[in-house]
Amino acid sequence: MNVLVTGGAGYIGGTVAALLMEQGHTVTIVDSLVHAKANEVPKGANFVEADIADRPRLESLLNEMKPDGVLHFAALIEAGDSMRVPEVYFRNNTASTLSLLEAMHATGTQNLVFSSTAAVYGEPEAVPIPETARLAPTNPYGESKLLVEYMLKWFHQLHGLRYASLRYFNVAGALPHRGEAHEPETHIIPLILDVALGRRDKILIYGDDYDTPDGSCIRDYIHVADLADAHILALDALKRESRIICNLGNGTGFSVKEVIEAARKVTGKPIPAEIKPRRAGDPARLVASAEEARRILGWVPKTPEIDRILESAWQWHQQRYANR
Numbered sequence: 001m002n003v004l005v006t007g008g009a010g011y012i013g014g015t016v017a018a019l020l021m022e023q024g025h026t027v028t029i030v031d032s033l034v035h036a037k038a039n040e041v042p043k044g045a046n047f048v049e050a051d052i053a054d055r056p057r058l059e060s061l062l063n064e065m066k067p068d069g070v071l072h073f074a075a076l077i078e079a080g081d082s083m084r085v086p087e088v089y090f091r092n093n094t095a096s097t098l099s100l101l102e103a104m105h106a107t108g109t110q111n112l113v114f115s116s117t118a119a120v121y122g123e124p125e126a127v128p129i130p131e132t133a134r135l136a137p138t139n140p141y142g143e144s145k146l147l148v149e150y151m152l153k154w155f156h157q158l159h160g161l162r163y164a165s166l167r168y169f170n171v172a173g174a175l176p177h178r179g180e181a182h183e184p185e186t187h188i189i190p191l192i193l194d195v196a197l198g199r200r201d202k203i204l205i206y207g208d209d210y211d212t213p214d215g216s217c218i219r220d221y222i223h224v225a226d227l228a229d230a231h232i233l234a235l236d237a238l239k240r241e242s243r244i245i246c247n248l249g250n251g252t253g254f255s256v257k258e259v260i261e262a263a264r265k266v267t268g269k270p271i272p273a274e275i276k277p278r279r280a281g282d283p284a285r286l287v288a289s290a291e292e293a294r295r296i297l298g299w300v301p302k303t304p305e306i307d308r309i310l311e312s313a314w315q316w317h318q319q320r321y322a323n324r
């Protein structure tokens with residue numbers, strides 16, 4: 001396949017692009033480098049430095065490439081930050097995606113796989129969360145993605161767009177040569193590993209007064225390689241199905257305190273922690289029902305264990321910072 005990957009210089013898009021190329025597919029990446037560096041573009045990919053909001057640029061690229069599918073990862077991703085500057089998230093994630101959809105429609109490009117998120121559910125009424133659950137984001141980041149899901153529904157219905165909206169839960173872990181290092185880093189696992197490496201003094205636990213067994217927030221962590229597999233399966237499934245919406249998670253939740261404890265075991269380091277107030281916009285628990293992904297995509301995660309997810313992240317993290 002000939003695949004266009006937006007946001008392919010980033011953590012997840014870059015991992016999926018690398019795995020697509022390993023399987024013999026041709027990949028072109030569009031990334032504005034707002035949150036990545038040019039040397040993070042996976043080797044072997046064609047690279048276009050552009051914002052997805054640049055519709056003329058996207059149209060000429062799509063006309064030239066005639067891709068079999070578009071994997072759309074480009075976005076700003078910090079739920080906490082979106083509580084401070086919501087407008088930035090609606091502009092970059094929602095309005096810019098409309099430009100991409102218009103460019104796809106104008107060039108007759110079909111087959112989009114969209115990076116949606118568990119944040120579209122907000123505070124769930126029950127866990128595990130099925131795709132049919134109420135959609136009520138508790139932060140503008142989640143809302144910016146839900147608005148895209150609504151646009152996709154209408155582009156599908158009125159313009160015949162074939163799409164898969166994959167609602168990822170918390171993506172973590174690494175391939176041997178590619179892992180998670182956002183700039184700035186706000187994600188719990190790389191921050192914990194920074195503490196293990198001595199790059200930070202302690203990990204801050206945002207809230208221990210949630211209605212959960214140990215009071216800290218519960219999340220469902222999914223290995224980035226398993227997530228990548230689901231994207232490749234989704235591109236294939238779009239040959240049979242014209243509209244797919246599914247969660248990607250393991251169906252098991254771990255609290256922030258449990259993740260820190262697991263990381264202490266994996267790294268053998270003490271990892272000091274300190275309780276802080278809640279971070280605005282955080283739901284107490286997000287755990288996926290992944291039945292739809294199994295049923296529609298035939299997806300079976302290979303690395304669901306939190307220890308193995310942490311081990312892969314730890315291997316990569318040590319290697320990355322070995323000489324810094």
Ligand SMILES: NC(=O)c1ccc[n+]([C@@H]2O[C@H](COP(=O)([O-])OP(=O)(O)OC[C@H]3O[C@@H](n4cnc5c(N)ncnc54)[C@H](O)[C@@H]3O)[C@@H](O)[C@H]2O)c1
Pocket residue numbers: 006007008009010011012013030031032033034035036050051052053072073074075076077092096115116117118167168169170171172182
């Ligand atoms: N990390 C997670 O746990 C998680 C969970 C759910 C959903 N997601 C979604 O997965 C996708 C990828 O996340 P990630 O963790 O790899 O983030 P990332 O920040 O590492 O990668 C995003 C990439 O998109 C690029 N980008 C942002 N806006 C752009 C624009 N307007 N035009 C072109 N490029 C642009 C950035 O430069 C960056 O390289 C995002 O859509 C995110 O919302 C991530």
Ligand SMILES: O=c1ccn([C@@H]2O[C@H](COP(=O)(O)OP(=O)(O)O[C@H]3O[C@H](CO)[C@H](O)[C@H](O)[C@H]3O)[C@@H](O)[C@H]2O)c(=O)[nH]1
Pocket residue numbers: 077078079080116117118119168169170171186187188189191203204205206207217218219256279282286
């Ligand atoms: O220093 C930290 C950082 C995070 N947390 C807590 O750890 C949990 C996970 O936080 P992350 O920032 O790692 O991830 P989020 O759950 O906020 O969000 C992630 O997963 C979501 C889907 O569940 C989104 O899509 C989003 O892009 C992605 O960043 C949260 O309860 C958060 O409060 C801490 O206690 N201390």
